[in-house]
Amino acid sequence: xxxxxxWRLLDGLEAAAAVLWPARLRRLTAWGLLAPALVLVGVxxxxxxxxxxxxxxxxxxxxxxxxxxxxxxxxxxxxxxxxYARVLGRTLLGAVLVTAIAVALAFPYAYALVRTxxxxxxxxxxxxxxxxxxxxxxxxxxxWLIVLGREGLVNSALAGxxxxxxxxxxxxxxxxxxxxxxxxxFAILLLVPAxxxxxxxxxxxxxxxxxxxxxTFRHVVIPMAKPGLIGAxxxxxxxxxxxxxMPEILGGGTSDFIASAIYDSFFQISNPxxxxxxxxxxxxxxSLIVAGxxxxxxxxxxxxxxxx
Amino acid sequence: xxxxxxxxxxIWGLVWVSLVTLSLPTLIVIGASFTxxxxxxxxxxxxxLRWYGxxxxxxxxxxxxxxxxxxxxxxxxxxLPVGTLAAIATVRYRIRFRNAVQVYLLLPFTIPLVxxxxxxxILFGEIRILGQLWPVGVALCIINLPFMIWSVAxxxxxxxxxxxxxxxxxxxxxxxxxLTVTLPAVMPGVITGGLLMFILAFNEFxxxxxxxxxxxxxxxxxxxxxIRSVITPDLAAVSVLYIAIAxxxxxxxxxxVGLEIFLRSK
Numbered sequence: 001x002x003x004x005x006x007w008r009l010l011d012g013l014e015a016a017a018a019v020l021w022p023a024r025l026r027r028l029t030a031w032g033l034l035a036p037a038l039v040l041v042g043v044x045x046x047x048x049x050x051x052x053x054x055x056x057x058x059x060x061x062x063x064x065x066x067x068x069x070x071x072x073x074x075x076x077x078x079x080x081x082x083x084y085a086r087v088l089g090r091t092l093l094g095a096v097l098v099t100a101i102a103v104a105l106a107f108p109y110a111y112a113l114v115r116t117x118x119x120x121x122x123x124x125x126x127x128x129x130x131x132x133x134x135x136x137x138x139x140x141x142x143x144w145l146i147v148l149g150r151e152g153l154v155n156s157a158l159a160g161x162x163x164x165x166x167x168x169x170x171x172x173x174x175x176x177x178x179x180x181x182x183x184x185x186f187a188i189l190l191l192v193p194a195x196x197x198x199x200x201x202x203x204x205x206x207x208x209x210x211x212x213x214x215x216t217f218r219h220v221v222i223p224m225a226k227p228g229l230i231g232a233x234x235x236x237x238x239x240x241x242x243x244x245x246m247p248e249i250l251g252g253g254t255s256d257f258i259a260s261a262i263y264d265s266f267f268q269i270s271n272p273x274x275x276x277x278x279x280x281x282x283x284x285x286x287s288l289i290v291a292g293x294x295x296x297x298x299x300x301x302x303x304x305x306x307x308x
Numbered sequence: 309x310x311x312x313x314x315x316x317x318x319i320w321g322l323v324w325v326s327l328v329t330l331s332l333p334t335l336i337v338i339g340a341s342f343t344x345x346x347x348x349x350x351x352x353x354x355x356x357l358r359w360y361g362x363x364x365x366x367x368x369x370x371x372x373x374x375x376x377x378x379x380x381x382x383x384x385x386x387x388l389p390v391g392t393l394a395a396i397a398t399v400r401y402r403i404r405f406r407n408a409v410q411v412y413l414l415l416p417f418t419i420p421l422v423x424x425x426x427x428x429x430i431l432f433g434e435i436r437i438l439g440q441l442w443p444v445g446v447a448l449c450i451i452n453l454p455f456m457i458w459s460v461a462x463x464x465x466x467x468x469x470x471x472x473x474x475x476x477x478x479x480x481x482x483x484x485x486x487l488t489v490t491l492p493a494v495m496p497g498v499i500t501g502g503l504l505m506f507i508l509a510f511n512e513f514x515x516x517x518x519x520x521x522x523x524x525x526x527x528x529x530x531x532x533x534x535i536r537s538v539i540t541p542d543l544a545a546v547s548v549l550y551i552a553i554a555x556x557x558x559x560x561x562x563x564x565v566g567l568e569i570f571l572r573s574k
Binding site: 030033043046048050054108109111116122125129130135137139140147151156185189193200207213245259279290 | 331393483551
């Protein structure tokens with residue numbers, strides 16, 4: 001009897017697999033599948049090890065190299081210089097503002113996306129959401145430069161109405177605005193699954209019991225969407241906390257975030273030890289805040305389900 | 309959407325604010341790229357394709373574009389098998405230290421990009437591979453790997469484990485079960501993840517900024533460097549290229565898996 005070629009090929013592969021990965025290794029299959037990913041992430045972990053090591057060495061100003069001896073001088077420097085406290089405060093405030101505005105705007109968008117009856121409208125909302133999501137930060141920041149610039153769209157419109165022009169670019173609000181625009185798709189995409197899980201009957205029940213729509217939102221929809229709100233807030237907050245491009249491009253040096261301070265330590269003042277210490281502070285701060293939120297409010301939609 | 313007029317006014321009003329915020333930079337960039345003038349101003353001076361022509365004449369642009377494609381392809385090619393296998397392993401198999409493994413695999417997402425980029429810059433410098441192009445592709449794969457794993461894991465979660473048992477019951481050996489049952493079932497996740505990895509790598513700028521030099525600079529880094537000097541309309545033409553690629557990706561995603569897949573509840 002003649003078998004098709006594809007069968008024989010598959011049998012060959014199967015035999016090869018049985019030799020390479022015999023049945024007694026079956027218990028380790030999961031680790032075999034995970035191995036490449038573990039190795040790749042390992043590259044990052046080794047790099048972080050170097051970073052930690054760098055942060056424990058002071059810069060020798062005579063040779064401009066890191067000294068051999070271990071010390072906590074770099075961390076002391078961060079505490080001593082008020083400029084780092086200011087940058088940290090600006091970054092945290094920015095992250096809080098961007099999270100609040102982005103989630104507040106994302107909520108109605110996600111709600112409309114889930115509840116609209118019109119398939120065409122839903123598609124349009126989805127495309128308007130994914131198109132900017134697939135365009136990188138630099139290109140989007142460039143768009144805002146054209147909109148907010150001295151001869152940009154807003155100022156031209158103001159001049160056209162006979163009003164004085166304003167300096168919008170290179171200000172803190174410009175950075176916040178750019179970041180909100182960047183984070184909005186993330187927030188919407190993380191809110192949608194939580195809102196989709198709320199049966200519309202729930203809202204109907206609330207309204208048939210006499211609740212106005214605002215009360216229904218406050219007491220039914222928002223509490224039920226909590227996992228999504230947590231997920232969206234955590235992701236937007238951490239991404240904003242560590243952002244580099246928007247504060248650099250739209251802030252123009254006036255509103256540096258921590259990432260800019262790290263960059264400057266490495267490339268402007270050539271003190272990798274200090275930059276590494278700032279990096280460790282940023283990693284620790286971000287992790288602590290996320291862990292705190294998870295402890296208080298649960299992991300929301302970010303929790304990963306696994307085999308039971 | 310049902311409900312009172314007031315509710316619809318408030319919701320759709322806020323949706324419009326979001327729509328304008330999301331779309332304005334894109335639309336403005338497209339408009340600005342067709343100007344005939346030397347600088348970008350409003351209203352634009354005339355209509356022309358001259359900036360697209362000048363862009364195409366620029367060797368540095370063409371080289372950077374080719375490098376960006378190369379880096380994105382390396383990133384996608386590495387992450388497809390690695391991410392797919394890891395996602396299947398974490399969802400389908402009982403593994404010891406599951407939580408630790410998951411936290412570890414999420415590290416690229418939880419570690420700030422600026423820190424990841426500098427860490428790998430230091431490491432690649434130590435092992436003397438800094439200045440080559442392939443490590444950039446691998447680095448972009450590492451930092452975006454959680455997105456690949458997420459996409460596939462969502463698909464793995466959605467399939468019924470009984471169909472794999474059924475295949476084995478019918479006598480299919482493990483590899484055949486994997487190739488003919490498991491893999492086709494998780495394909496939507498693999499496609500979404502692959503597209504996402506390509507797009508993220510094609511747009512990635514911060515990690516690339518640390519890992520490239522003037523000979524290996526990729527397009528997003530080059531745009532960033534140009535933005536900081538003078539804003540000329542040729543940058544708008546480059547940006548339109550990015551918008552076009554994003555549009556292609558959205559259409560592909562819609563055709564292959566459907567954008568509505570993201571509206572599933574969890």
